[in-house]
Amino acid sequence: MNIYADHAATTAMSEAAIDAMTRCMREEYGNPSSLYKIGQRAKEVLEQAREDVASVIGAEPREVYFTSGGSEADNQAIRSAALAGKKKGKNHIISTAFEHHAVLHTLEQLKAEGFEVTLLDVHENGVVRPEEVEAAIRPETCLVTVMYANNEIGTIQPIREIGAICRARQVLFHTDAVQAAGPLAIDVQAENIDYLSASAHKFHGPKGTGFLYARKGVPLIPLINGGAQEKNRRAGTENLPGIVGMAAALKETVALRDAEAARLTKLRDRLIEGLKEIPHSALNGDAEKRLPGNVSFCFEGIEGESLLLLLDEKGISASSGSACTSGSLDPSHVLLAIGRVHDVAHGSLRLTLGRENTPEDVEYIISAVKNVVSYLRGFSPVWRDLQSGKTPFIL
Amino acid sequence: MALYSEKVMDHFLHPRNVGVIEDADAVGEVGNAKCGDIMKMYLKIKDDIVEDVRFETFGCGSAIASSSMATEMIKGKPLSEVKNLTNKAVTEALDGLPAHKIHCSVLAEEAIHSALDDYYRRRSETEKASD
Numbered sequence: 247m248n249i250y251a252d253h254a255a256t257t258a259m260s261e262a263a264i265d266a267m268t269r270c271m272r273e274e275y276g277n278p279s280s281l282y283k284i285g286q287r288a289k290e291v292l293e294q295a296r297e298d299v300a301s302v303i304g305a306e307p308r309e310v311y312f313t314s315g316g317s318e319a320d321n322q323a324i325r326s327a328a329l330a331g332k333k334k335g336k337n338h339i340i341s342t343a344f345e346h347h348a349v350l351h352t353l354e355q356l357k358a359e360g361f362e363v364t365l366l367d368v369h370e371n372g373v374v375r376p377e378e379v380e381a382a383i384r385p386e387t388c389l390v391t392v393m394y395a396n397n398e399i400g401t402i403q404p405i406r407e408i409g410a411i412c413r414a415r416q417v418l419f420h421t422d423a424v425q426a427a428g429p430l431a432i433d434v435q436a437e438n439i440d441y442l443s444a445s446a447h448k449f450h451g452p453k454g455t456g457f458l459y460a461r462k463g464v465p466l467i468p469l470i471n472g473g474a475q476e477k478n479r480r481a482g483t484e485n486l487p488g489i490v491g492m493a494a495a496l497k498e499t500v501a502l503r504d505a506e507a508a509r510l511t512k513l514r515d516r517l518i519e520g521l522k523e524i525p526h527s528a529l530n531g532d533a534e535k536r537l538p539g540n541v542s543f544c545f546e547g548i549e550g551e552s553l554l555l556l557l558d559e560k561g562i563s564a565s566s567g568s569a570c571t572s573g574s575l576d577p578s579h580v581l582l583a584i585g586r587v588h589d590v591a592h593g594s595l596r597l598t599l600g601r602e603n604t605p606e607d608v609e610y611i612i613s614a615v616k617n618v619v620s621y622l623r624g625f626s627p628v629w630r631d632l633q634s635g636k637t638p639f640i641l
Numbered sequence: 642m643a644l645y646s647e648k649v650m651d652h653f654l655h656p657r658n659v660g661v662i663e664d665a666d667a668v669g670e671v672g673n674a675k676c677g678d679i680m681k682m683y684l685k686i687k688d689d690i691v692e693d694v695r696f697e698t699f700g701c702g703s704a705i706a707s708s709s710m711a712t713e714m715i716k717g718k719p720l721s722e723v724k725n726l727t728n729k730a731v732t733e734a735l736d737g738l739p740a741h742k743i744h745c746s747v748l749a750e751e752a753i754h755s756a757l758d759d760y761y762r763r764r765s766e767t768e769k770a771s772d
Contacts, residue, residue, distance in 0.1 A: 548699065549677050549678075549699055549700050549701055549704075551701035552653070552700065552701055552702050552704075552705055555650075555653065555702045559654065568701070569676070569677045570677060570701035570702075570742075577677070587675075588674070588675040588676075588677070589674040589675055592674070592677040625656070625659045625660065625697045625698065626679075626697060626698070626699040627670065627679050627680075627681040627697040627698070628674050628679055628699040630697065
């Protein structure tokens with residue numbers, strides 16, 4: 247038995263992407279910057295991939311910049327908007343408490359460089375309130391950056407509403423769409439998105455490849471200096487096989503999107519229903535406004551790493567926001583941001599379903615998680631104290 | 642390479658001496674739920690020898706494995722030996738722990754020492770009562 251249920255961490259490469267990449271590696275080894283025919287052919291392949299990616303999000307090809315992944319795109323977008331703001335005396339940035347570290351650590355660095363950062367509350371349901379974005383905007387605000395969908399709890403943010411507010415207030419708007427690009431329909435025009443980051447390996451493409459959408463005319467400075475690739479915004483010979491693999495994977499994901507979203511939503515809701523039968527457990531984040539494949543739970547009285555190891559023994563790959571899995575003393579900042587206390591956040595489990603998961607997988611996962619949680623509670627002193635009434639239940 | 646040694650996985654998957662001793666002569670509890678680790682040790686002591694030991698642990702794989710290994714290392718041993726048990730000995734017996742998990746073996750050492758403290762405290766109280 248082998249059930250991969252960690253699609254928010256990464257996804258298996260699609261056959262279409264592997265085929266596109268191997269063909270590219272065999273046949274298109276030319277440097278897109280070279281003027282002879284094989285170079286120019288590689289350039290055509292590169293520009294075709296750019297068109298394919300752009301059309302998926304309603305962008306123009308020239309607004310798409312290829313990067314090494316989501317983290318680089320986040321860094322470049324935020325830093326570009328911040329430095330352009332600073333030149334105009336604007337040094338305030340608005341974001342949220344549960345962003346990915348690629349965003350939060352970039353903001354930390356900007357704070358050290360003199361920027362002021364407001365992190366908005368994401369409330370118990372893990373959803374930002376547009377009116378709170380509006381209220382936080384000041385004359386010196388140069389950027390709002392809010393993720394499209396959260397990587398741990400899967401909650402989808404009101405991007406269109408936030409985009410409209412930012413446009414009206416003339417503030418640049420970036421969204422980290424690493425979890426959303428592919429599974430969700432995105433339209434950068436209708437949603438007034440100025441910058442968007444995405445990563446190929448989250449939608450069955452290769453690792454080490456991603457893209458940044460930057461609206462025509464917005465500030466964009468290079469993080470890597472050198473040659474004139476990507477219109478002087480990202481030096482270095484393009485990772486053509488990776489880019490081609492990403493475009494193929496994205497096209498396929500978009501073609502399957504509606505059917506997959508409906509299928510995964512059903513599987514997700516069945517998984518949530520099954521896990522809710524475990525006493526003193528709770529779903530993390532809004533039940534409706536969430537990615538089709540995301541299920542995140544907290545179980546009181548147990549610790550997440552031992553839960554994961556035992557599920558791994560049963561052939562299930564999952565993830566947790568416990569301190570022991572994060573390598574720090576604190577559990578996930580996302581779970582703390584939605585108000586889960588430490589004691590409960592340590593007992594978290596994230597299951598993210600994807601293309602290859604079946605209804606049988608879901609039933610197997612439900613019974614495995616039930617068994618493992620009850621086994622671990624069987625010798626947990628925390629559970630004993632909760633059951634005996636010595637300490638009160640939180641969930 | 643796997644996260645844990647085979648020994649750790651063996652003790653995690655098949656923990657020894659799990660449970661509670663209702664009429665324990667000593668109980669030690671260390672850690673807190675906020676940090677994600679709690680260990681509780683129950684000892685049955687006769688003639689200054691650990692006759693039986695049981696544990697309950699809330700924590701990660703290495704916390705459970707460290708508790709299990711520590712109970713095996715003290716079972717049947719005289720208290721004079723038990724009080725010298727170190728986290729280093731527990732870690733070595735497990736064929737090592739990842740650097741950020743060493744604190745789990747420290748917790749095991751502390752749980753046993755906390756149980757011994759409880760034992761001596763109870764004994765001195767009984768002695769006082771019988772004086």
